[in-house]
Amino acid sequence: MKRLGIYVHIPFxxxxxxxCDFLSFPADEPAKRAYMAALQEEIKAVAGDYGxxxxxxxxxxxxxxxxxxxxxxxxxxxxxxxxxHVADDAECTLELNPGTASLEGLxxxxxAGFNRLSxxxxxxxxxxxxxxxxxxxxxxxxxxxxxxxxxxxxxxxxDLMSALPGQSLETWQKTLQSVVELAPEHxxxxxxxxxxxxxxxxxxxxxxxxxxxxxxxxxxxxxxRLLAENGYLHYEISNYAQKGFxxxxxxxYWQRGCEHIRDYLGLGLGASSTVGNxxxxxxxxxxxxxxxxxxxxxxxxxxEHLSKQELMEEFLxxxxxxxxxxxxxxxxxTFGVSLYDIxxxxxxxxxxxxxxxxxxxxxxLTEKGxxxxxxxxxxxxxx
Amino acid sequence: MSNIDQSRIRxxxxxxxxxxxxxxxxxxxxxxxxxxxxxxxxEQVLDNMDLERERxxxxxxxxxRTVYQAKDGNEYIFNLIxxxxxxxxxxxxxxxxxxxxxxxxxxxxxQGIEAQTLANVYLALDHDLDVFPVINKIDLPxxxxxxxxxxxxxxxxxxxxDAPLISAKNGVGIDEVLEAIxxxxxxxxxSRDNPLQALVFDSLYDSYKGVIVFCRVKxxxxxxxxxxxxxxxxxxxxxxxxxxxxAGQFIPCEELSAGMVGYITASIKNVKDTAVGDTIxxxxxxxxxxxxxxxxxxxxxxxxxYPADSAKYPDLRDALEKLxxxxxxxxxxxxxxxxxxxxxxxxxxxxxxxxxxQERLEREYNLDLVTTAPGVIYKVYKTNGEMIELTNPSxxxxxxxxxxxxxxxxxxxxxxxxxxxxxxxxxxxxxRGRYLGMDYVEGTRALLKYELPLNxxxxxxxxxxxxxxxxxxxxxxxxxxxxxxxxVKLDILINKEEVDALSFIVHKESAxxxxxxxxxxLKDEIPRHLFEIPIQAAVGGKVIARETVKAMRKDVLxxxxxxxxxxxxxxxxxxxxxxxxxxxxxxxxxxxxAFMSVLKLDSGK
Numbered sequence: 001m002k003r004l005g006i007y008v009h010i011p012f013x014x015x016x017x018x019x020c021d022f023l024s025f026p027a028d029e030p031a032k033r034a035y036m037a038a039l040q041e042e043i044k045a046v047a048g049d050y051g052x053x054x055x056x057x058x059x060x061x062x063x064x065x066x067x068x069x070x071x072x073x074x075x076x077x078x079x080x081x082x083x084x085h086v087a088d089d090a091e092c093t094l095e096l097n098p099g100t101a102s103l104e105g106l107x108x109x110x111x112a113g114f115n116r117l118s119x120x121x122x123x124x125x126x127x128x129x130x131x132x133x134x135x136x137x138x139x140x141x142x143x144x145x146x147x148x149x150x151x152x153x154x155x156x157x158x159d160l161m162s163a164l165p166g167q168s169l170e171t172w173q174k175t176l177q178s179v180v181e182l183a184p185e186h187x188x189x190x191x192x193x194x195x196x197x198x199x200x201x202x203x204x205x206x207x208x209x210x211x212x213x214x215x216x217x218x219x220x221x222x223x224x225r226l227l228a229e230n231g232y233l234h235y236e237i238s239n240y241a242q243k244g245f246x247x248x249x250x251x252x253y254w255q256r257g258c259e260h261i262r263d264y265l266g267l268g269l270g271a272s273s274t275v276g277n278x279x280x281x282x283x284x285x286x287x288x289x290x291x292x293x294x295x296x297x298x299x300x301x302x303x304e305h306l307s308k309q310e311l312m313e314e315f316l317x318x319x320x321x322x323x324x325x326x327x328x329x330x331x332x333x334t335f336g337v338s339l340y341d342i343x344x345x346x347x348x349x350x351x352x353x354x355x356x357x358x359x360x361x362x363x364x365l366t367e368k369g370x371x372x373x374x375x376x377x378x379x380x381x382x383x
Numbered sequence: 384m385s386n387i388d389q390s391r392i393r394x395x396x397x398x399x400x401x402x403x404x405x406x407x408x409x410x411x412x413x414x415x416x417x418x419x420x421x422x423x424x425x426e427q428v429l430d431n432m433d434l435e436r437e438r439x440x441x442x443x444x445x446x447x448r449t450v451y452q453a454k455d456g457n458e459y460i461f462n463l464i465x466x467x468x469x470x471x472x473x474x475x476x477x478x479x480x481x482x483x484x485x486x487x488x489x490x491x492x493x494q495g496i497e498a499q500t501l502a503n504v505y506l507a508l509d510h511d512l513d514v515f516p517v518i519n520k521i522d523l524p525x526x527x528x529x530x531x532x533x534x535x536x537x538x539x540x541x542x543x544x545d546a547p548l549i550s551a552k553n554g555v556g557i558d559e560v561l562e563a564i565x566x567x568x569x570x571x572x573x574s575r576d577n578p579l580q581a582l583v584f585d586s587l588y589d590s591y592k593g594v595i596v597f598c599r600v601k602x603x604x605x606x607x608x609x610x611x612x613x614x615x616x617x618x619x620x621x622x623x624x625x626x627x628x629x630a631g632q633f634i635p636c637e638e639l640s641a642g643m644v645g646y647i648t649a650s651i652k653n654v655k656d657t658a659v660g661d662t663i664x665x666x667x668x669x670x671x672x673x674x675x676x677x678x679x680x681x682x683x684x685x686x687x688x689y690p691a692d693s694a695k696y697p698d699l700r701d702a703l704e705k706l707x708x709x710x711x712x713x714x715x716x717x718x719x720x721x722x723x724x725x726x727x728x729x730x731x732x733x734x735x736x737x738x739x740x741q742e743r744l745e746r747e748y749n750l751d752l753v754t755t756a757p758g759v760i761y762k763v764y765k766t767n768g769e770m771i772e773l774t775n776p777s778x779x780x781x782x783x784x785x786x787x788x789x790x791x792x793x794x795x796x797x798x799x800x801x802x803x804x805x806x807x808x809x810x811x812x813x814x815r816g817r818y819l820g821m822d823y824v825e826g827t828r829a830l831l832k833y834e835l836p837l838n839x840x841x842x843x844x845x846x847x848x849x850x851x852x853x854x855x856x857x858x859x860x861x862x863x864x865x866x867x868x869x870x871v872k873l874d875i876l877i878n879k880e881e882v883d884a885l886s887f888i889v890h891k892e893s894a895x896x897x898x899x900x901x902x903x904x905l906k907d908e909i910p911r912h913l914f915e916i917p918i919q920a921a922v923g924g925k926v927i928a929r930e931t932v933k934a935m936r937k938d939v940l941x942x943x944x945x946x947x948x949x950x951x952x953x954x955x956x957x958x959x960x961x962x963x964x965x966x967x968x969x970x971x972x973x974x975x976x977a978f979m980s981v982l983k984l985d986s987g988k
Binding site: 007190191192193213214216217237238250252253254264266270271272273274279281302313314317318321353355368370371372373374375377378379381 | 913935936937938939940941942943944945946948949951952954955956958959962
């Protein structure tokens with residue numbers, strides 16, 4: 001059976017954070033209900049196309065999925081389980097934010113079949129949280145985390161952000177330290193990107209200064225060091241996990257070779273799908289989505305059929321995000337051509353520059369290469 | 384209209400300072416002489432190149448013939464010969480003036496006389512044209528027509544009390560101008576019985592007709608079948624067609640005789656054979672002497688022009704070839720640069736001409752170009768007695784072989800309101816100007832006279848002049864000759880590698896300042912690399928200025944998940960695309976625009 005990952009987008013949040021450029025917005029209860037109903041329609045309507053697939057991972061992301069009533073989330077997962085072949089050991093993740101889930105709610109979610117949580121903490125410093133427009137405090141997070149454990153979640157990710165306005169290496173270290181003490185199975189640590197069109201971007205001068213590049217890199221390297229010291233494996237540019245707890249779902253996006261799960265179906269507003277070489281994204285117009293849940297064809301935008309060239313590029317630029325790197329054997333197996341035949345020039349160039357290296361048949365970005373990975377990866381794009 | 388009464392012809396031009404309304408008045412004259420209806424009128428009929436319309440200036444002289452029903456009941460033929468409005472084209476202006484018998488001087492009622500007003504009116508008077516003034520823009524609240532009349536009389540010394548007061552924009556006073564043309568501009572002289580003598584004042588290439596020569600017949604007759612000879616170039620051809628200029632079209636006629644303005648097409652393939660200022664005569668019955676004033680056009684400003692994409696070299700060559708068909712003053716020859724590859728060294732009449740050619744190459748021929756810093760022709764006297772004319776700084780001989788160098792000097796006139804005299808004099812001083820004197824035009828304005836090295840004014844002199852006088856100063860210049868000067872070659876080293884395309888010749892005293900500015904500018908233009916990049920300016924191997932491009936420390940996407948892939952890929956593609964447009968010098972990638980941005984080292988304060 002072919003293997004599939006499912007992403008479900010919940011575009012709601014309590015309040016938009018100042019740095020957020022995701023498709024998410026506050027909404028009232030009836031709107032959320034209407035959306036979840038349309039989502040159910042979409043699930044039922046597309047499931048037929050995936051009779052030959054076994055679902056390995058399900059990921060409810062947002063927005064803040066936990067801002068929707070727990071029973072609605074449970075119903076949605078149930079519908080997926082009814083209409084798709086979901087593997088018994090499937091990884092089912094739910095993103096949630098502190099301050100949006102109760103102990104009871106978490107118990108309901110666990111019972112419904114979610115077995116992994118991704119909690120958006122971002123910082124253990126309340127001043128930093130406030131500046132980001134987060135709705136919660138560090139103390140709120142501690143309660144949520146404790147409830148999650150009590151509800152039986154034994155696979156938890158904590159999202160963190162470095163390079164925040166006004167952040168110092170010390171406050172970042174404190175955040176890391178505090179989280180490490182809780183020993184979550186997985187930690188995502190992103191360096192903040194100030195995206196155009198966000199309030200942070202528009203009013204950047206009103207915020208404390210962003211750490212400079214050197215500090216940003218110091219923070220990054222400190223993260224690696226501290227987390228490695230505490231038993232976390234650095235497996236992707238911004239992701240760390242205890243052994244065996246790497247996010248199965250997210251790896252679908254990065255491992256584009258034939259030996260991995262690489263098809264993913266996005267459900268809900270604005271969600272992206274890539275099945276084989278067919279890629280599209282759902283409309284991000286909410287009223288259009290609500291109308292056409294039953295006819296998913298009408299939801300699709302930006303449809304494209306990826307060429308072999310593009311598939312090869314993605315194998316590289318996404319695969320190299322993983323610390324392990326890309327397997328030249330898998331490349332050849334997938335595309336029927338040798339990696340060197342096609343990319344000899346950039347591979348040699350960046351190896352010579354100390355930005356890439358190879359080990360046991362895998363090409364990977366070195367520490368130096370990660371710092372400037374856009375520069376390196378751009379060279380693998382054909383124009 | 385084969386039998387034209389010579390006494391009913393008026394050949395004239397309009398002279399004015401830029402923006403005083405020359406083109407608008409021309410439009411109104413064409414409109415009101417009735418050959419065109421208002422509906423057919425495009426704004427500014429005479430300027431038909433897009434570029435001209437955008438810049439509001441006339442680049443190529445154009446000519447139109449209209450018929451005017453005068454108040455005396457007679458029909459008059461008006462040949463309005465448009466003239467280019469920039470010092471770069473002074474010679475073309477002088478030839479167009481020589482094709483006229485009179486000129487209308489347009490002066491802005493608010494601004495009064497400006498530097499170009501004077502330069503152009505003196506040029507017209509030099510050609511013995513009868514000049515009568517009109518005062519334009521009288522609708523402006525700040526108009527002071529009486530004051531301007533007095534100024535014209537005081538400064539230029541021509542009668543101005545009965546000058547028509549007009550608003551070309553609103554069509555006010557145009558009738559008066561038309562009558563003045565009839566009465567104040569003399570009918571052409573000459574006789575159709577003399578041997579042919581016609582002045583070439585412009586030419587253009589048409590893919591159907593070949594070269595179309597614009598001329599003013601001074602003596603004799605030319606018609607289809609006449610065997611003509613160009614007296615300066617020696618080219619001989621049989622006339623295929625003669626005619627006159629409708630608005631935007633060529634209208635064939637039987638013949639052109641003494642006093643008439645029109646065009647000739649003959650079996651001429653190359654505009655180079657029809658040099659502006661040359662005299663056309665009848666090969667079988669030639670005139671004794673050519674008309675005076677012919678000069679071979681010389682390029683004053685040179686620069687390297689390279690295709691951004693080196694594969695486009697043949698396209699650039701074809702484009703230059705085509706442009707040259709219409710522009711005999713454009714010079715080019717192939718050259719090679721280590722930094723930029725294959726390209727051309729091009730010669731231009733001046734900086735505006737350079738900019739125009741560059742823009743036309745980019746717009747009309749869709750080419751992306753990299754141009755090197757413009758320079759002038761230096762005369763390099765070698766110790767072995769040889770003299771070379773240097774147009775490309777890279778070709779400068781070793782200093783040990785150089786005895787001395789000479790640079791071109793211009794005589795410049797700058798008109799400025801008195802409050803800015805100080806800052807303009809300071810500017811001229813900085814540009815190594817030699818002060819010759821100053822005339823007060825009237826109470827509030829002065830005409831500054833300077834000699835300036837040409838290489839000091841081809842960069843950004845005009846911009847600096849404008850910014851230091853809040854736009855009030857105007858400027859005109861003429862080439863005076865060559866003078867010895869202590870000149871050095873300034874080299875730019877990027878990561879210790881000399882970049883030939885960035886070298887230029889500069890006065891010893893300005894070398895440090897220029898070098899420093901170049902380094903600063905390049906620092907902003909060169910993207911960060913994995914390593915630190917020193918940018919150095921050097922003279923004779925000695926570093927005189929330095930900047931550093933710091934190493935790139937961070938360029939990474941923290942996040943990339945399913946929904947981001949397309950967007951992130953586009954980002955990388957853009958990054959790659961940017962790289963593609965860069966030039967590799969050693970192990971440094973330099974964006975094309977770095978080569979260009981150093982052309983405009985702002986010296987304003």
